[in-house]
Amino acid sequence: MNNYQPSYTIDEARKKLESYCAYQDRCHKEVNQKLRDMGMIPSAIDQVINSLIQENFLNEERFSKSFARGKFRIKKWGKRRITNELKQRNISKYNITSALKEIDENDYLETLELLAQKRLDAISEKNIQKRRKKLADYLLYRGWESHLVYEKITELIK
Known part of the structure; x- marks a missing residue:
């Protein structure tokens, strides 16, 4: 079995992750994992993540708000479950609080x-x-x- 993993330049990884983030709001943890799965080294991962944040492809507050709204509206989750799921994604207490305010x-x-x-x-x-x-x-x-x-x-x- 061939375990060949294509290698990506920082620009290629950034482009790939821009469309990954544009498709759906993502948290830092998901993006970091995706870059690790792509075989990127830690310094390149930091560089790509910083670029995504500056270009507003990656925004943890926006992610947590849309996550809370979606899980409440679609899956009918309560605030405790939403909070726990956001904590598992390493979302800050501030962003969790602001996300829960999205629910009327x-x-x-x-x-x-x-x-x-x-x-x-x-x-x-x-x-x-x-x-x-x-x-x-x-x-x-x-x-x-x-x-x-x-x-x-x-x-x-x-």
Whole structure:
């Protein structure tokens, strides 16, 4: 098996990464990994990343905001899960806080209501305690704050 890895000049890598970042917002960690996968040396990686930041292809605040909006709107994730995912991508506390501000509080609570109701309708369990546990596990897994989850369960399952 041939493990030939093409080598890239800094300009070629920069061009390739510009289109990688233009296609979708990326965080520094993803770009760094992509450059390492391309076989770039650390000093070249720093040079390419600096160039991408200066040309505004790489913007961690923009990435974290669009990530938070997307995961909330599309996947219906709660703030805890979004925060954890951003932390795994080495996003700063400041950017995480500003990303969470992108989520409207009314939309947030409305989404929790719809999600909880939809899931509850799908749970066929008759035992009230087991129903509560299944609903709680589901909502907590999706990253909704525990105090909101338990309030919602108390409201929905009597």
